[in-house]
Amino acid sequence: MAKLVIVESPAKAKTIGKYLGRDYEVTASMGHIRDLPTSQLGIDVEHGYTPQYISIKGKEKLIKELKSQAKKAEQVYLATDPDREGEAISWHLASILGLDPSQPNRITFDEITKKGVQEGMAHPRAIDEDLFNAQQARRVLDRLVGYKLSPFLWRKVRRGLSAGRVQSVAVRLIDDREKEIEAFKPEEYWNVDATLSAGGKKFTARLATDAAGKKLLPKTEAEARAIEAGLQGADYVVAELRRGKRQKTPTPAFITSTLQQEASRRLGFTATRTMRAAQTLYEGVDIAGHGTMGLITYMRTDSLRISDEAVAAAKEYITGAYGAQYVCPYKRTWKTRSATAAQDAHEAIRPSVPALTPDEVDKSISGDTAKLYRMIWSRFMASQMADCQQDTVSVTVAAGDYRFRASGFTVTFDGFTVLYEEATDEKEKKETSLPPLEEGQVLRLKELKSEQKFTQPPPRYTEATLIRALEENGIGRPSTYAPIITTIIDRGYVEREAKKLKPTLLGRTVDGLMLEQFPDIVDVAFSAEMEKKLDLVESGKADWRETVDQFYQGFDASLKAAEQNMEGKKVKVPDEPSDEVCDKCGRPMVIKSGRYGKFLACSGFPECRNTKRLVKDTGGICPKCGQGRMLLRKSAKGRVYYGCERYPDCDFMTWDEPVPTKCEKCGATLFKKGSRLYCAKEGCGFETTVQKGGGQ
Numbered sequence: 001m002a003k004l005v006i007v008e009s010p011a012k013a014k015t016i017g018k019y020l021g022r023d024y025e026v027t028a029s030m031g032h033i034r035d036l037p038t039s040q041l042g043i044d045v046e047h048g049y050t051p052q053y054i055s056i057k058g059k060e061k062l063i064k065e066l067k068s069q070a071k072k073a074e075q076v077y078l079a080t081d082p083d084r085e086g087e088a089i090s091w092h093l094a095s096i097l098g099l100d101p102s103q104p105n106r107i108t109f110d111e112i113t114k115k116g117v118q119e120g121m122a123h124p125r126a127i128d129e130d131l132f133n134a135q136q137a138r139r140v141l142d143r144l145v146g147y148k149l150s151p152f153l154w155r156k157v158r159r160g161l162s163a164g165r166v167q168s169v170a171v172r173l174i175d176d177r178e179k180e181i182e183a184f185k186p187e188e189y190w191n192v193d194a195t196l197s198a199g200g201k202k203f204t205a206r207l208a209t210d211a212a213g214k215k216l217l218p219k220t221e222a223e224a225r226a227i228e229a230g231l232q233g234a235d236y237v238v239a240e241l242r243r244g245k246r247q248k249t250p251t252p253a254f255i256t257s258t259l260q261q262e263a264s265r266r267l268g269f270t271a272t273r274t275m276r277a278a279q280t281l282y283e284g285v286d287i288a289g290h291g292t293m294g295l296i297t298y299m300r301t302d303s304l305r306i307s308d309e310a311v312a313a314a315k316e317y318i319t320g321a322y323g324a325q326y327v328c329p330y331k332r333t334w335k336t337r338s339a340t341a342a343q344d345a346h347e348a349i350r351p352s353v354p355a356l357t358p359d360e361v362d363k364s365i366s367g368d369t370a371k372l373y374r375m376i377w378s379r380f381m382a383s384q385m386a387d388c389q390q391d392t393v394s395v396t397v398a399a400g401d402y403r404f405r406a407s408g409f410t411v412t413f414d415g416f417t418v419l420y421e422e423a424t425d426e427k428e429k430k431e432t433s434l435p436p437l438e439e440g441q442v443l444r445l446k447e448l449k450s451e452q453k454f455t456q457p458p459p460r461y462t463e464a465t466l467i468r469a470l471e472e473n474g475i476g477r478p479s480t481y482a483p484i485i486t487t488i489i490d491r492g493y494v495e496r497e498a499k500k501l502k503p504t505l506l507g508r509t510v511d512g513l514m515l516e517q518f519p520d521i522v523d524v525a526f527s528a529e530m531e532k533k534l535d536l537v538e539s540g541k542a543d544w545r546e547t548v549d550q551f552y553q554g555f556d557a558s559l560k561a562a563e564q565n566m567e568g569k570k571v572k573v574p575d576e577p578s579d580e581v582c583d584k585c586g587r588p589m590v591i592k593s594g595r596y597g598k599f600l601a602c603s604g605f606p607e608c609r610n611t612k613r614l615v616k617d618t619g620g621i622c623p624k625c626g627q628g629r630m631l632l633r634k635s636a637k638g639r640v641y642y643g644c645e646r647y648p649d650c651d652f653m654t655w656d657e658p659v660p661t662k663c664e665k666c667g668a669t670l671f672k673k674g675s676r677l678y679c680a681k682e683g684c685g686f687e688t689t690v691q692k693g694g695g696q
Contacts, residue, residue, distance in 0.1 A: 004073035005107070006066065006093055008080050012112065015284025015292045016079065019117040027069060029080070033059050034092040036139065041147045049140055049548045053092065063096060070097045075105070077124065082108035082346065083300050084135035084538070085479055091132040101127040111352040112284050112294030134538035140548050141165055141530070145521065148559055157510060157571050162491060165521065165530075166476050168514055170484050171493045172522040173469055174461055175503045175511040184457035189217050190224035194404050195447040196236055196397065201435035202446060205397050205404035216402070224450040227402065234400035236443040241395050246409070248388040250416040252304045252334040253348035253380040256478035257471040259299065262379070264464035265423040267371055268499070271463050271482035275299065277368040278349070281376075287356070287364045294352055295361065295373055300478040301346040304334040306383075310347070313354040314384040326385050326415065350380040378420040385416035393434055397443060408434040460500035474528030492593055506593060509573045517562035520554060575603065584610040618642060620658030620669035623681040625650040630658045630669065642671075654680065664688075 002025045007013050010028045017026035034053045036042035044050040055063055070076050078093050080086035086108070094101045104124040109116050145165040153161040192207035207227065209215055218224040254262065263274040278299035284292045308331075315327045351373070358374035365373070394407040408431045411417070461469065467481050476484055485501075488494045493507030503511065511522065520526045530551065536542035575590035582589050582602040589600045591614060600612040620630035620642075628646035643653040656671040656678075663670055663679040665686040670677045672690065679686040 002073060003075040003077065004069050005077045005079050008086070008089060009279075009283055011280065012283040015112050015294060016109070016117055018292050019114050020121070025069065025073070027066070029066065029089060029093060030059070030062060032056060032085075032089055032092065033063055033066075033096065036143055041143065043140055043143055045144075045552070048545045049144075049552070051136065051140055053095075055096075066093070067097060070099075077105055077107045077121075078127070079107040079109065079120070081300070082110060082298055083479060084131055084138070084477075087128055087131040088135040088139075091127050091129075094127060101129070109294075109298075110346055111297040112282065113352045114293075116294070116352065130538055130540040133544040134534050137537050137544040137547055138534055141551060144548075144552055145555065148555070149518070149521075152559065152562065153510065153513075156566055156569065157513065158506075158573060161506075161510065163510070163514070163521075164487060166480060166527060167484055167487045167491075167493075168511075168518075168522050169475050169524060169527045170466065170470065171488050171503065171507050171511050172515065173466065173473075173524070174488075174494055174501050175508050177458060177461055178503050178508070181457040181460065186454040186456070187219070189219055189453050189455070190221065191451045191453055192218065192224055192227055193449050193451070194236065194397070194399070194445060195449070197444040197446050198435045198437055198441060203406055203408075203432050203434050205395070205406040207402060208396075208405040209403045211398070211401045211403065213403075218450070221450070221452065228448055228450060230401060231399055231448060234402075236397050236399045236404075236445050238437050238439050238441040238443065239396045239398035239403065241393065241437055241439050244392045245412075246390050246392055248390065248415070248417070250382045250385060250387075250420070251379065251422045252332075253306060253350050253383050254376060255302055255304060255348055256300050257467050257481060259349055259376070260467050260481055261464040262375065262423060263372060264462060264467075266375060269368070269372075270485070271467060272486050273368065274372065275482045277372045280369050281373055285365050285369065287361060290353075290356070295356070296376055297348075297350050297352055298346050299349050301349060302336060302478055303346050304336050304348050306347055306350060306380075310350055310354060310380075311384060314381055317355050318381065318385055322385075322418065325413075326418070328384055328386050332383065348380075349376055351377045354381065379422075382416040382420035385419065386413070388415040388417045389413040393437075395434060395437055406432055406434060408432050460497075460502055462499055462501065466501060473524050474531050475524065477531065504593070505574050505576055509571055513571055517565060518555075518558050520558065578614075580612070582608060582610050584608055615645070618658040619660055620671075622646070622650055622652050623668050623679070624652035626668075628652075652680075656680075 002023060005016065005020065005024055005026045007016060007026065007028055008031050013026040013028045017024070020026060033056060035056050036051055037054050042052045042054075044052065076097060076099060078090035078099075080089040080093075090106055091101060093099070094105070099105055104126055106125050106127045107120045109120040142165050146162060149163040150161060153163055194205050194207075195202055196205060207216055216227070218227060251258075259278065260271040260274050263269040264271070269277070278296065281295045282297070282299050284294045286292045287295070311331060318327050354377075356377075358370070358377050361373055362370050389412045390409045391412055392407070392409045394405065397404040397406070459465075463485055466485065470476050470481060470484070488507070489496065492504055493510060494501050495504055496502075514522045533542060533547050533550075537544045537547055575592060578589050578591050578600060580589040580600055581587070582604065585602060585604050585608040587602055587604040587608065589610075589612065590603050591598050592601045598614045600614050602608040602610040616632040618630045618632055622628040622630055622644035625644060625646060628644040628650055630642050631645050633641055633643050639655075641653055641655050642658055644650040647653075654671060656673045658669050659672050659677060661670050661677060662668065663681070663684060663686050666679060666681055666684045668679055668681040668684065670686075671680055675690050677688050677690060
């Protein structure tokens with residue numbers, strides 16, 4: 001009789017089944033099979049916070065089939081993902097199938113390759129109760145907050161609202177940043193740059209100090225012009241020249257948070273999109289010449305550890321592809337941020353077979369999975385390569401009573417940068433290319449230019465920078481970053497605007513109420529401490545019920561106090577102003593949020609009940625009728641498209657974005673598709689390419 005192996009997904013079952021052969025039957029639980037009830041709290045607060053788990057609606061048939069298969073099987077192995085959620089799924093499967101959780105029926109695979117599967121099957125273990133209890137404690141905590149706090153928000157703000165323990169902290173971070181931006185007062189300053197020439201080659205040096213070494217940064221145009229006047233007729237002489245060497249070290253292989261950040265910066269992926277592609281790569285894809293296999297190790301990890309075997313395989317590939325000089329001559333190690341040993345159970349995210357290059361994989365897969373595999377493979381390989389070696393030079397140029405500075409470098413050995421360099425969120429100060437210089441050398445002034453600048457407010461969070469902030473503050477864990485962002489957007493507390501995360505008026509209202517009545521819930525330090533306590537549960541150093549109780553007692557007291565403080569009060573969510581005027585009564589229209597998203601409503605409600613669809617004017621004109629504005633619209637599935645405002649009289653629509661640039665041939669609006677711009681006006685046919693850097 002065959003042995004039964006239960007995993008979460010059919011894709012994973014297919015890959016593992018190929019390696020195990022006929023003696024095993026591999027089936028999928030399709031994720032969780034039990035959870036807390038949706039219609040009630042489902043936690044017995046009076047009796048040790050005991051959860052009341054029930055079968056998830058719609059999975060009754062699947063559970064019946066699993067029971068039947070388990071009854072016939074010689075042995076049942078639970079092979080769900082190697083993390084808290086995976087352990088919880090296995091615990092619930094054991095409970096439903098009547099398995100003893102203390103027996104060695106739990107299998108984990110850090111990579112789904114033949115070797116990884118064989119290694120996992122060779123080391124069955126008991127279900128890790130501590131790991132499960134950490135997941136259970138988080139689930140209970142989140143349920144208590146959600147089910148106790150949401151009704152309070154319904155009564156005091158608006159029906160249908162909900163609140164989450166960790167999500168509330170994320171909203172606060174975003175709202176706090178918005179307050180910083182609003183409170184920011186820009187300060188004027190001026191850069192004074194000298195374009196200089198040496199031996200026919202030009203470079204730019206920036207005003208830095210006076211002759212005594214005091215830092216100079218003109219605050220007004222008058223100050224900048226006075227400096228320019230003081231430089232009239234001055235000789236520009238190389239006063240000091242410093243040469244040095246530096247090494248640039250590669251970044252480590254990805255962990256969950258850095259994978260999501262880099263995919264956001266480099267590929268424009270949301271965290272959810274990244275994890276969906278990573279899950280596919282982990283569970284298995286069909287690769288020509290290799291069959292179905294998992295291409296990467298497990299993707300929910302805090303660990304930077306790399307196995308000796310993987311390091312050896314990487315160095316063998318690097319030697320063959322680039323030469324021995326490109327191999328790091330020692331074993332690199334990186335310090336893991338995580339405080340608990342439990343979180344170092346996995347390796348960093350790496351290709352399961354380092355020799356399998358992206359070019360070879362691209363013959364079998366495409367789209368998100370191919371792009372993400374290339375990034376993971378390149379980053380891992382680069383982490384095992386030699387440092388980039390650079391010669392540096394910095395020059396101080398004396399001119400009258402002022403000193404200018406410039407710096408630059410030349411690469412003497414490219415090392416890992418031949419393959420990969422990390423993307424950045426901020427524009428770094430660029431070093432200039434310097435010609436050969438000698439101290440005492442007189443330089444020729446080509447241009448002296450002063451430019452007005454203003455200090456900038458801190459930028460809004462992107463998904464990448466928010467994930468980094470959550471990680472740095474100890475909020476959430478690898479499996480929670482993507483759901484946190486998805487949840488706060490879906491709830492209408494935060495919206496994306498040009499890839500930046502901006503709090504909505506609803507989000508700001510709720511955050512203000514939470515900060516006033518439940519300061520602990522939205523306190524970053526308090527939430528980070530809660531995460532540490534959950535880690536202690538995972539490592540067996542704390543009792544999960546006591547951990548929940550310590551939190552709940554304070555939360556319950558805050559809830560009761562809030563009810564008293566706000567008795568008879570209700571918080572109004574401000575309406576968002578718009579430029580639209582009501583065509584029925586002439587009053588301004590405001591933007592409101594409803595069940596199906598935002599819409600325009602007359603500010604004269606209830607006297608005037610006029611409403612309109614909320615559309616965004618792109619600035620383009622319809623190429624078909626030549627009259628209607630091109631408006632941004634959304635399909636029933638949420639996909640953005642562009643249509644003429646005169647619909648249905650004019651039925652022009654396109655998925656391609658209108659741009660401000662006009663057609664050189666006929667003057668009509670141009671549309672962007674990939675890297676090209678084209679004119680959609682019938683009979684025109686004009687096309688051009690998008691200039692590098694995003695311009696047209």
